[in-house]
Amino acid sequence: MARQSLQPSRDPADYPFAHRLRTRFAETDAMGIIHHAAYLAYLEEARVEYLRAIGHPYHAVRAGDGEDRAAGGRDFAVLEVSVQFRKPLHFDDEVDVSLRIGAVTGTTFQVAYLLSAGGEARATAVTVHGCVDGRGRPARLPAWVAEEFGAA
Amino acid sequence: MARQSLQPSRDPADYPFAHRLRTRFAETDAMGIIHHAAYLAYLEEARVEYLRAIGHPYHAVRAGDGEDRAAGGRDFAVLEVSVQFRKPLHFDDEVDVSLRIGAVTGTTFQVAYLLSAGGEARATAVTVHGCVDGRGRPARLPAWVAEEFGAA
Amino acid sequence: MARQSLQPSRDPADYPFAHRLRTRFAETDAMGIIHHAAYLAYLEEARVEYLRAIGHPYHAVRAGDGEDRAAGGRDFAVLEVSVQFRKPLHFDDEVDVSLRIGAVTGTTFQVAYLLSAGGEARATAVTVHGCVDGRGRPARLPAWVAEEFGAA
Amino acid sequence: MARQSLQPSRDPADYPFAHRLRTRFAETDAMGIIHHAAYLAYLEEARVEYLRAIGHPYHAVRAGDGEDRAAGGRDFAVLEVSVQFRKPLHFDDEVDVSLRIGAVTGTTFQVAYLLSAGGEARATAVTVHGCVDGRGRPARLPAWVAEEFGAA
Numbered sequence: 001m002a003r004q005s006l007q008p009s010r011d012p013a014d015y016p017f018a019h020r021l022r023t024r025f026a027e028t029d030a031m032g033i034i035h036h037a038a039y040l041a042y043l044e045e046a047r048v049e050y051l052r053a054i055g056h057p058y059h060a061v062r063a064g065d066g067e068d069r070a071a072g073g074r075d076f077a078v079l080e081v082s083v084q085f086r087k088p089l090h091f092d093d094e095v096d097v098s099l100r101i102g103a104v105t106g107t108t109f110q111v112a113y114l115l116s117a118g119g120e121a122r123a124t125a126v127t128v129h130g131c132v133d134g135r136g137r138p139a140r141l142p143a144w145v146a147e148e149f150g151a152a
Numbered sequence: 153m154a155r156q157s158l159q160p161s162r163d164p165a166d167y168p169f170a171h172r173l174r175t176r177f178a179e180t181d182a183m184g185i186i187h188h189a190a191y192l193a194y195l196e197e198a199r200v201e202y203l204r205a206i207g208h209p210y211h212a213v214r215a216g217d218g219e220d221r222a223a224g225g226r227d228f229a230v231l232e233v234s235v236q237f238r239k240p241l242h243f244d245d246e247v248d249v250s251l252r253i254g255a256v257t258g259t260t261f262q263v264a265y266l267l268s269a270g271g272e273a274r275a276t277a278v279t280v281h282g283c284v285d286g287r288g289r290p291a292r293l294p295a296w297v298a299e300e301f302g303a304a
Numbered sequence: 305m306a307r308q309s310l311q312p313s314r315d316p317a318d319y320p321f322a323h324r325l326r327t328r329f330a331e332t333d334a335m336g337i338i339h340h341a342a343y344l345a346y347l348e349e350a351r352v353e354y355l356r357a358i359g360h361p362y363h364a365v366r367a368g369d370g371e372d373r374a375a376g377g378r379d380f381a382v383l384e385v386s387v388q389f390r391k392p393l394h395f396d397d398e399v400d401v402s403l404r405i406g407a408v409t410g411t412t413f414q415v416a417y418l419l420s421a422g423g424e425a426r427a428t429a430v431t432v433h434g435c436v437d438g439r440g441r442p443a444r445l446p447a448w449v450a451e452e453f454g455a456a
Numbered sequence: 457m458a459r460q461s462l463q464p465s466r467d468p469a470d471y472p473f474a475h476r477l478r479t480r481f482a483e484t485d486a487m488g489i490i491h492h493a494a495y496l497a498y499l500e501e502a503r504v505e506y507l508r509a510i511g512h513p514y515h516a517v518r519a520g521d522g523e524d525r526a527a528g529g530r531d532f533a534v535l536e537v538s539v540q541f542r543k544p545l546h547f548d549d550e551v552d553v554s555l556r557i558g559a560v561t562g563t564t565f566q567v568a569y570l571l572s573a574g575g576e577a578r579a580t581a582v583t584v585h586g587c588v589d590g591r592g593r594p595a596r597l598p599a600w601v602a603e604e605f606g607a608a
Contacts, residue, residue: 182366183379183381183440184440185440188344188382188385189341189342189344189345189348190341192340192341192344193341196341214334227335229335229389230340230389231388231389232386232387232388232389233340233385233386233387233389234384234385234386234387235384235385235386236383236384237381237382237383237384237385240440288335288336288337288392
């Protein structure tokens with residue numbers, strides 16, 4: 001299995017993309033902070049917005065649209081996730097989720113993240129993704145991934 | 153659209169089935185109580201356990217197993233939900249979700265619920281369900297639903 | 305207990321406020337649609353944005369800021385929720401959550417909602433809220449609620 | 457910040473405790489599998505059951521009950537989480553979440569997890585926890601943690 005190799009920086013300038021979102025009350029817990037599981041949805045939302053920003057919206061990836069139609073739909077399954085919680089988030093915080101792609105292979109890629117709010121790093125994270133077809137079987141990444149991010 | 157017609161009683165004796173679950177910390181919110189959205193997952197978990205108890209596990213309904221194989225898989229889509237929150241639930245509470253089926257038609261049925269903890273009614277609810285096929289189109293309910301619960 | 309009395313219209317023009325959000329992949333389910341429990345978070349997010357838009361952000365209400373400082377923090381606990389699911393939402397849909405306040409009493413108010421996407425009504429909903437203090441005890445609504453929305 | 461040092465084994469026999477739970481339909485996603493964020497709630501539920509099993513239920517830890525009353529309430533905040541997803545879980549799967557505690561210091565401890573279903577390893581995970589007081593400030597772990605698990 002792929003193992004995470006990216007080291008997420010705490011400097012927003014090290015990331016080519018950032019997505020701003022606002023925490024929800026539903027995501028708080030009885031400690032009065034954002035529950036740690038909600039961060040995984042934030043990472044996912046930022047990945048989705050990044051794919052849209054580079055012209056490959058995830059719903060099109062899943063449908064097999066565009067240049068990859070011949071290959072059929074693809075999912076970028078999560079193989080691994082790691083989050084370091086540095087400082088809590090609270091209800092109604094505006095959070096910038098910065099990300100960059102790295103460690104691209106023929107079938108996997110990794111994403112490093114920095115979550116910041118109020119100018120402070122709140123969390124860093126890495127996700128490892130594997131390309132799968134519509135039935136969940138491992139598949140080669142669409143050609144544009146290698147073109148866009150390079151492949152090892 | 154079907155409209156809810158069941159009146160959920162606050163007496164557990166009025167329900168033929170009850171499922172006990174325990175609230176999760178992840179389901180609390182910054183008010184220190186269980187967030188209201190978590191109740192919908194509790195209702196769903198109780199429906200799933202009820203179907204299992206009567207010999208029609210929901211995964212088999214969805215796969216089109218058993219006597220309904222010819223008809224193909226079915227989902228019981230949620231058409232409507234209504235919850236009255238009477239007294240809060242807290243982290244680690246043991247909750248009895250009592251339920252009964254009613255108002256069965258050829259394509260829809262309703263479920264009334266009582267959520268109780270510590271011998272007190274905490275919430276009542278009604279869900280209205282419509283049978284759909286694997287592509288989300290309205291479909292007739294499996295024959296066992298009418299047999300088990302009667303049809304109007 | 306307060307009972308919902310508002311009738312949510314399916315015409316966006318009947319609502320004074322709308323908040324646009326985008327569904328998340330984490331909110332989908334194995335039927336390939338947005339799980340019904342996610343709608344409650346959408347309603348809540350729209351309420352929070354509405355309170356911000358009228359100058360009473362919910363984090364300030366909870367902290368007891370502004371004119372209501374003397375009264376201490378307040379929460380608008382959810383006493384009742386009812387949703388009618390008319391047509392499914394899918395991953396990455398942009399959803400307009402329209403809302404209007406009504407049925408204001410000294411301690412409760414109601415909110416009617418229309419969720420629309422692609423120019424179509426997808427769901428309508430009503431929530432009933434009761435004002436509580438920091439310990440969860442019923443309390444009078446802040447004065448601005450009656451001023452803003454009228455009281456019965 | 458504490459960094460995870462435990463290596464979670466894929467052999468259930470390496471863990472002193474296991475908690476069985478069942479996946480919910482609400483936790484599935486449009487890939488037809490359990491969404492990866494749901495695993496964090498499974499880990500948490502298993503931790504809570506483990507604390508109950510050893511006589512220190514988490515609600516008592518949070519309330520500052522028992523021998524630690526003088527110290528006041530404590531939370532075991534999540535400082536870090538890492539999950540490796542080896543094989544998907546599906547709706548209605550029965551999952552055994554095995555866990556063991558390790559790497560205990562004066563203020564932090566780690567937990568290693570194995571999630572298995574149908575006799576197969578589905579995921580492994582590590583969480584790192586820091587003891588905090590009722591206001592979220594770092595605090596010493598209750599004495600029973602060191603006694604029970606040893607401290608470095």
